[in-house]
Amino acid sequence: MSLSLLVPTPTASTVYPRVLPERPMRAVLLGCGTVGGGVLDGLRNGFPGDVTVEAVLVSRHRRGRAPGRFFTEADSVFATGPRLVIDCLPDGELAERLLELALQSGADIVSANKAVIARRPDFAARARERGQILRYSAAVGGELPVLETISRIRGEGRAILSVAGVVNGTSNFVLDRLAEGASLDTAIRAAQALGFAESDPSADLEGRDAAAKLTLIARAAFGADPDCVSLEAIDAETQERVREAAACGYRLRQVATLKAGANGIEASIALTPRAPGDPLGDVRDEENAVRISCERGDTILLTGRGAGRDATAHSVLSDIGAVIEARCGQRFGQ
Template structure:
């Protein structure tokens, strides 16, 4: 694949049992480990692929030492809880080629490879990734509902990356960037390599998926202008705080004519802004509508619990539709 380019009877009610969907889970870290305990009814988890296993109190679940071993089971559903890596990319492509349904939170890969979703749909399979944008904030679900009601979305603006809030608020208290990043890592918000959060890559990938859901347009993530927290002038966040303001990493997309304009910028916001109140792992997104009031969405955007809950929601919807 190339990147870009209920039964009823008049006499008595009839109980219909849904068929169990055979699934495998790829990855069992913070998100995957939480998801195992939240899987909806109608899913039979046949195996978990992990690189390094540690006891998580998950009973007698079958543990596999590779992604290929999991996919060799020919599952009907592949649940991807891997980090963005070559194994995850290869696994998603293989799952789609094999005709499996897919539920993923892997925004970086999904943004770069729109053919994955297209091919799955051509095969009549579901390819769901609500957790990839907003974590526990229902951004893509709300966009889908608005589109179904014929509402025209004109703009999307939001804080899409909770790690950026954490780091920027530490800077506002006078901490050095290196210290702020270490604190974010210790709190479980930042990865060992925090580049995607600091440089706006994570937010840019989420803008790509948002534009795809809103308008069916595929943007190249590399084409999205972005401003890095590393380039923030020393003392600027602290100066803003003294003036009652906050600096936030804000992603914007707007449809104009036949095109879509997108950017990730650092902006200073006042107490009257919804983004001022978005803190720590929180996300906040404003959907602008043509001829109607906008829609404001806020909530926890990062962490194992909100991400796993969003993925479980996708799985539940899939089971209900396919049962």
């Protein structure tokens, strides 16, 4: 991972008080699997920001996890008095409860957890009210700065008309393997082996993961959640559709679309054949591509790695850098 990429992306105009004379910033890491492990490595190896990880929450002890640093009890982790909580837990009640606790503690928060953040819009609202920073760039688009770009466009006073993209790297990877002739089971196992898919891949395949991302994009682009989201799943029938698309030279893609119109904010996750040369058709494996259409006919296209350890950790690290910059005034990478 290139350290030059860790420069925090400027977002809209929020300025947070620099309330933290103490440095380094004391942080805790919730979850140390694919993403959390990448974040911990990044923080240990050359991350330019002034931050220490006091405690790490995991589900079980194992070799290489030093007692006194790795805990299986959240209370022990929060007892270290973190100023920054980095959430890399799977979706679920635990993550929701601990983000609630982090908010109550007054800590700033960086989260990769799109499902919880999408389900709990009150977290961002409460953080704003209380002057806490809550960033979740990694929740959308892996290493692609989707939310930052939308925030910048809006900060320039330009309206966003629609967003379309391949935002779920796992399903894209699976569709590519199906196109090569693999069975659905084999394709899913390959995605899991590479750390793109979780042990339960249903949220990716059913489109719920992409829908959660669209919700976060809608909040950034339109300031509101979609009024409706239609979903189409990758299932046993999909292989035949992949073959039909390939016979015409097309690729089947899980495409997420969002637009604001007379009927409100409409969102859909649909399997659609895309032609060669179409950036949404040309994304490979776990890559993502997002096209943002703004007023005056401007279109911005973002492409890059949308899932996996390094891409997602990179986004989390960028958010951590932005928190340190906001709180401590430490600038780096420039």
